[in-house]
Amino acid sequence: MIIGVLKEVKQNEFRVAATPNAVKELTHRGHEVYVENNAGIGSGFSNEQYEQAGAVIADCDTVYEKSDLFYKVKEIFPQEYKYMKKDKIVFTYIHSNAHLEMTNALLESGVTSIAYEDVIDKNGKFPLLKPMSELAGKGGFLAGLHFSQAVNGGKGILFNNVCGVQTPVVTIIGAGNSGLGAAELAASFGNQVYILDVSLEALEEAKAKLPSNVTCLFSNRVNLENCLKKTDMLINCILWNKTRKDHLVNRDDLKLMKKGSMIIDVACDDHGAIETCHSTTHNNPIYYEEDIIHYAVDNIPSAFAQTASTTLCNATLPYLMEIANKGLKKALKENPGLRRGLTTYEGKLTLEETAKKYNIKFVSPDAIIANF
Numbered sequence: 120m121i122i123g124v125l126k127e128v129k130q131n132e133f134r135v136a137a138t139p140n141a142v143k144e145l146t147h148r149g150h151e152v153y154v155e156n157n158a159g160i161g162s163g164f165s166n167e168q169y170e171q172a173g174a175v176i177a178d179c180d181t182v183y184e185k186s187d188l189f190y191k192v193k194e195i196f197p198q199e200y201k202y203m204k205k206d207k208i209v210f211t212y213i214h215s216n217a218h219l220e221m222t223n224a225l226l227e228s229g230v231t232s233i234a235y236e237d238v239i240d241k242n243g244k245f246p247l248l249k250p251m252s253e254l255a256g257k258g259g260f261l262a263g264l265h266f267s268q269a270v271n272g273g274k275g276i277l278f279n280n281v282c283g284v285q286t287p288v289v290t291i292i293g294a295g296n297s298g299l300g301a302a303e304l305a306a307s308f309g310n311q312v313y314i315l316d317v318s319l320e321a322l323e324e325a326k327a328k329l330p331s332n333v334t335c336l337f338s339n340r341v342n343l344e345n346c347l348k349k350t351d352m353l354i355n356c357i358l359w360n361k362t363r364k365d366h367l368v369n370r371d372d373l374k375l376m377k378k379g380s381m382i383i384d385v386a387c388d389d390h391g392a393i394e395t396c397h398s399t400t401h402n403n404p405i406y407y408e409e410d411i412i413h414y415a416v417d418n419i420p421s422a423f424a425q426t427a428s429t430t431l432c433n434a435t436l437p438y439l440m441e442i443a444n445k446g447l448k449k450a451l452k453e454n455p456g457l458r459r460g461l462t463t464y465e466g467k468l469t470l471e472e473t474a475k476k477y478n479i480k481f482v483s484p485d486a487i488i489a490n491f
């Protein structure tokens with residue numbers, strides 16, 4: 120199969136889908152790889168490294184024209200619509216339920232699209248979301264570390280156990296992928312960490328993985344209020360249901376918090392679990408509400424582009440390899456987890472959530488493979 124690795128067009132997106140090591144794996148297995156000129160530069164990977172791994176460096180038009188499969192990171196932007204064609208495959212984060220215009224463009228083009236975020240593993244978990252969430256949790260804590268500094272607008276707390284000084288308190292709500300990432304770093308810096316979740320299973324897993332300076336608490340109103348009163352950094356890592364209209368932390372709750380403390384909203388749902396949160400950018404990451412610093416950057420992993428590209432590629436490559444080695448139809452037939460990510464196929468919408476949201480006819484991926 121011929122694989123095309125594209126340079127991302129989204130502003131401030133520095134990740135790339137394939138590392139040079141991944142290209143080597145693909146070429147070693149007899150596949151051809153075209154890499155767009157400077158596609159990896161934002162992640163610190165040079166054209167020469169890709170060439171040494173066996174790739175051909177080419178301009179954007181050539182990569183799209185030559186390739187059977189487009190290997191990307193972000194959704195498809197308007198300037199990329201013209202490259203989407205029947206008999207081509209695009210494998211990337213798609214988020215079709217958030218982008219109606221793009222979804223229509225994919226359907227009109229007849230391209231086969233497979234969304235990273237909807238691929239599931241044998242346990243029903245999302246293996247291509249996990250690495251980015253973990254990184255976002257860790258990056259969220261590091262952002263807190265930065266913005267707590269007096270020179271960066273904070274109240275000058277060093278999130279570390281300093282002898283003779285009260286140990287800072289970090290509260291994390293949500294003990295999933297991002298919550299565990301945040302807790303791992305916050306705890307390793309010696310902070311007093313509280314992690315709250317409504318799932319006892321998630322709390323048990325957290326307790327088994329994390330050191331003894333982390334207290335695992337059931338997420339209820341009393342525990343949350345107690346934590347808000349003493350916390351210096353609150354990190355929201357909840358997977359919040361987008362249809363919910365209520366909040367876990369209301370504007371009034373901010374008055375319980377110490378002045379100048381921080382809310383890091385990794386989940387980044389506008390007015391979601393945290394009423395006062397709205398998403399921000401790396402260019403303008405923080406704002407203040409009720410004397411509390413808010414940080415809610417919606418693409419935290421991009422700040423750690425090389426690590427993010429590498430960990431994402433480690434997770435996506437086995438699926439890409441399966442498609443490349445077996446061919447699309449056999450791979451979809453034999454791997455139900457990969458099939459779950461099928462979003463569009465020859466003009467049919469195969470992702471139920473998006474079909475329901477936009478009232479578009481849904482054809483199940485199982486019905487698609489029944490015709491192979």
Ligand SMILES: NC(=O)c1ccc[n+]([C@@H]2O[C@H](COP(=O)([O-])OP(=O)(O)OC[C@H]3O[C@@H](n4cnc5c(N)ncnc54)[C@H](O)[C@@H]3O)[C@@H](O)[C@H]2O)c1
Nearest residue numbers: 252255293295296297316317318338357358386417418419
């Ligand atoms: N800002 C970014 O750059 C970025 C990057 C990656 C992921 N995210 C977002 O982070 C969020 C979390 O992702 P994840 O992979 O960690 O999710 P996850 O499913 O692994 O974990 C979410 C956890 O929240 C818990 N939870 C649900 N309701 C709760 C409540 N009321 N109180 C306490 N806990 C509750 C769940 O039980 C679960 O353990 C998602 O919305 C994801 O889109 C943001």
